[in-house]
Amino acid sequence: MAEQPHLPLFEDWSPQMGIADCGDSDWTPPRRTTCGKLPIHPGAMGIQFGQSVFEGCRAFWNGADPARLFRIDEHYSRLVTSCERLRMPVPPEQLFVEAVANQLQDATSWSSPFPSDTLYIRPVVFGQDDHVMPIPSARTTFVVLTAPLRLFPREPLVLFAEREFSRAAKGGLGHAKTSANYAHQYLPTWRAKEAGCDAVLWLDAETHERIEEASTMNIFMVIGEELVTPSLQDTILPGITRRSVITLARERHGLKVVERPITLTEVAEAIEDGTLTEAFTASTALQIRSIARIVDRERNIDFPQETPWMDRLRRDLDAIQRGEADDEWGWITEVPVL
Ligand SMILES: Cc1ncc(COP(=O)(O)O)c(C=O)c1O
Known part of the structure; x- marks a missing residue:
């Protein structure tokens, strides 16, 4: 197509x-x-x-x-x-x-x-x-x-770091897929688009420093020898693509996956010193997409363009989903089309 x-x-x-x-x-x-x-x-x-x-x-x-x-x-x-x-x-x-x-x-x-x-x-x-x-x-x-679903261009994403509004607070609904969880995003998404960005980067509600997730996507970064993703808590939706990427990285490639807090300051510094080499998002609708830039107030955080780990993980996931590789972890249910 x-x-x-x-x-x-x-x-x-x-x-x-x-x-x-x-x-x-x-x-x-x-x-x-x-x-x-x-x-x-x-x-x-x-x-x-x-x-x-x-x-x-x-x-x-x-x-x-x-x-x-x-x-x-x-x-x-x-x-x-x-x-x-x-x-x-x-x-x-x-x-x-x-x-x-x-x-x-x-x-x-x-x-x-x-x-x-x-x-x-x-x-x-x-x-x-x-x-x-x-x-x-x-x-x-x-x-x-x-x-x-249409095929869509897999261009790298530009994210808008949302420093004023928050997606979820501790004890709230962030970990559940409730409709109310999406009502808060209309205004920030509109502002992000006005700023020329594709989606909102949600930060924690207390300090607006820790990265939580993007509009409808979980976040991954390759820092040093590790694949790092924000640790799950009740403010983050536990993505099924996220979980699949973690399994593929750990079990198929032996990559060390670390779930821990990541701050915007750490990201900017790790790009500066060359230890952060890749950043990407994971979700059912958009699958795996690289992040080109985070627009954060007056500064832009630009990510490296080469994404060898992301490319490998995306190929692995595609192949399982489309039946071009073994369904090693039993992720697929077959349904005859009549
Ligand atoms: C807020 C949010 N985070 C993350 C995700 C990714 O989750 P999944 O991989 O299950 O689609 C979604 C997608 O539904 C989402 O809406």
Whole structure:
């Protein structure tokens, strides 16, 4: 497929979606329906008070063999954490996987609104009760949307170090994939774009010095002989791509991976003295992308352009996802496309 750099990563959703409802505690089996509008009260908890969580997963299909769904069990565990954090009923794992598989099985999910060999999968769970006060909803809906993904240019990213706003505070929602977690980013992202950057670099809420993550991506740096990534805490989303990169680096390449705090000052100094040789991001939607620059107030931190470790890890991940290498760690679930 030719690259179409001026178009968005996603064009639109596939024509069908999966849906299941929960009353007091029992879930209906997943059913398929036209992707479109749902009857929902404007006071629904999911709209009014942000009682809504989601996932973002990927699957690959070469048009002949079964589709390859990546690390669906990890996505399910993270959904459980997110639902529990918002005190929502959790769809059972079997129902979750079945609803996702139903979407993959339908060839039209991959061909409309345009054909793609990669499908982005967006399971969403939201509260339907329309209380006046923010109390947990008993009635909950689970939907699975899919969207064919475009090939996108893998140009290095320019990140805007956000020194004023914060993504997450200790004890908050940062580690869960809740919709509320994305509401804070509209204004900072707009400001980052105004400054000519691709995405926001989130720093810790207390000192605005420690790097946490980028807009929807975890961060890695090669410093000396180590691959370093910010240690997980409840202010950082535990990315599934992040986890996969760590496994590949450690187990396939014997690279030492260190999870620890990294400050912007350390990064600037390590570039200066030549010990920081690579920086990149990891996420399901954008996969692995190198970082060209961090714009931090008046200074620019420019990263080396050669990225041998990142290139190797990206190739490894691509090959497993596309079935061109052994699925050594059991990350793939095969789903026949009918
Ligand atoms: C805030 C945030 N951090 C990190 C990630 C990367 O996580 P994953 O690799 O599971 O897509 C995402 C993507 O969903 C995200 O939204």
